[in-house]
Amino acid sequence: MQVIQRIVIVGGGTAGWLTAGVIAARHRGRMPHGFEVTLVESPNVPIIGVGEGTWPTLRTTLRRIGVSETDFFRHCDAAFKQGARFNRWTTGADDDGYYHPLMLPQGFAQVNMVPHWLADGDGSFCDTVTPQGRLCDAGLAPKTIATPEYEALANYAYHLDAGKFSAFLQRHCCETLGVRHILADVTEVRMTESGDVAALETEQGPVIEGDLFVDCTGFRALLIGDAMQVPFRPCGDTLFCDTALAVQVPYADPADPVVCHTISTAQSAGWIWDIGLPTRRGIGHVFSSSHISADEAERELRAYIGPAADGLTVRRIPIRSGHRETFWKGNVVAVGLAAGFLEPLEASAIVLVELSAKMIAEQLPPNRAVMDVLARRYNATTHYRWGRIIDFLKLHYALTRRDDSDFWRDNRQPETIPGRLLDLMELWKFQPPWLHDEFDRAEEVFPAASYQYVLYGMGHQTRTPQGEGATDAELARRARRETEVQTARLMAGLPRHRELLDKIAQHGMQPI
Known part of the structure; x- marks a missing residue:
């Protein structure tokens, strides 16, 4: 009946410090009674810092741990993100593009707009059901300087500098939330007879004991991989991309516009x-080394950037697509890259950290006796999430009609598509996704709306029965009119993205 009081997080970076902050904030009232959160990280291992895109969930997470949104923008080189635009994914033509916005389709809970849009055949699906694509086209921000912190006129997430974000979280965790920070290199993991981790020995001297250990050691997976011997489950046969080349591109003029969405070409x-930040653009090429050489991939990257790429250093990042077979074993739970990694097509890395940290914090076992029960629940939920993310990423490739290279042709082969996704794609030929038809679990990471935006952005055809939607035709007409009214109102009232970022830096936002 050992009480779980000492939480030890091994590894810093975004994963480590976000996890520390979420757990410490949730259990802050227990700290005077012996509860402690310790983060130990090596002073000699650099942070990988992958991922500059986030989901709207981060607003809730930052608010929950007590972060000022103004401070976050000022210290993390942050910008707003209103979704992603996918260029040349369907046919490869120059005018081939669509948005996956962050706003739900208008009236989504009352009416499925897909049959009505298919019947009308007018305009893009995104523009028919939400103003957000047009806001992105116009370079507008999702709120005004008068909108309080974390509130939105159009739903938003963030783009950020991952290195600055980690340092910002570290200060907040240590100075505000009472997290204990130890800089030390772990040299040995002490195990108990039952197979739990008992303590960490370090090169610098301290022996760090704990009741629950969170492995945030990145690809090294010091605890979940080395100590607990949990195998890695690759998914490279589904997601082919295994390398990224990343580069930071300065603006030609500090006043250049900042794009308010991720561009994926x-x-x-x-x-x-x-990805546009206030001070620079983060640009990278994710590719399959089985289909193109690194040199040719870098040439494509530099051609995309243009003359601004001259003299810039490109960083190579390996991608080993997949995840651990078990995420929580014994008293060790893996979060972040230690748990797994997938190509950053839909910015899933940071949101998986958020969801994992939230579940650990909310279901923290009161004692060792019930830890295995909670671990089984955690593993079931986390396996489901990883599987659905793999499905959704593969959907972008499976829907392509590009036939100009082996890469795109190979991605359409049925044997490379997960069985669940194949079944859904067959179903969606006759029935559009909506609400809880196929997405009926609280753990869904991508709702049916996300599938609608990708399916119909890429020209998927759904042959609905004649007369489908007739009973809610008036609801659909109202939803479409409301989209038009909302679009006109926001287009007239929202500032340019760069303008709002400058005002936040100078004046700050209204605190809640």
């Missing part, structure tokens, strides 16, 4: 991300 054997 398909290439011959992968795709290029383009």
